[in-house]
Amino acid sequence: MNKLNLRINQNGFTLIEMIVVITLTAILVSAGSMIFGNIMSNYVNSQRINNLSIEAEQSIILFSKELRAAQKITSGTNAAITFVNSSGTSVSYDLSGTNFRRNLKTVNNLLSSMTIQYFDTNLAQLSMPLITDNVRLVTISLSFNQNINNMNLIQTTYLMNR
Numbered sequence: 001m002n003k004l005n006l007r008i009n010q011n012g013f014t015l016i017e018m019i020v021v022i023t024l025t026a027i028l029v030s031a032g033s034m035i036f037g038n039i040m041s042n043y044v045n046s047q048r049i050n051n052l053s054i055e056a057e058q059s060i061i062l063f064s065k066e067l068r069a070a071q072k073i074t075s076g077t078n079a080a081i082t083f084v085n086s087s088g089t090s091v092s093y094d095l096s097g098t099n100f101r102r103n104l105k106t107v108n109n110l111l112s113s114m115t116i117q118y119f120d121t122n123l124a125q126l127s128m129p130l131i132t133d134n135v136r137l138v139t140i141s142l143s144f145n146q147n148i149n150n151m152n153l154i155q156t157t158y159l160m161n162r
Helices: 002-009 015-068
Strands: 072-076 080-084 090-096 099-102 105-108 111-119 137-146 149-158
Touching (some): 015 105, 015 137, 015 149, 090 111, 099 111
Antiparallel strands (some): 072 080, 080 090, 090 099
């Protein structure tokens, strides 16, 4: 009887209870780490998209701002444009590989394609070879690519000094 009382009054965990607790803990930790990993992956991806967006917008705003105040377009193709800016300096923009360049200096190295279209005062698209005196409006389409993130921007610029 003394042995029976000792068994009933013993407090503690059995081996099976310990294994169940360890298994449940492992499952919860595994699920938690997967959720945390997905959250971090989404955060990193959103940061990449945000950075790509900022760089793309800065590039196209710089181009548009300078072109808007251009005194004269000296040459233009579907992939490059050269003009005289408001201070009388010749400025050229082009695409070399993935580099969007201003006067041969890289502005952005994430560009995958660039298309420039030219329009006259009647908003009719001008064909190549370009007669630069007829240009009144310029549309530039830029496609940026970083890893799996793509962004397309289109900017139409009305030339003020025309």
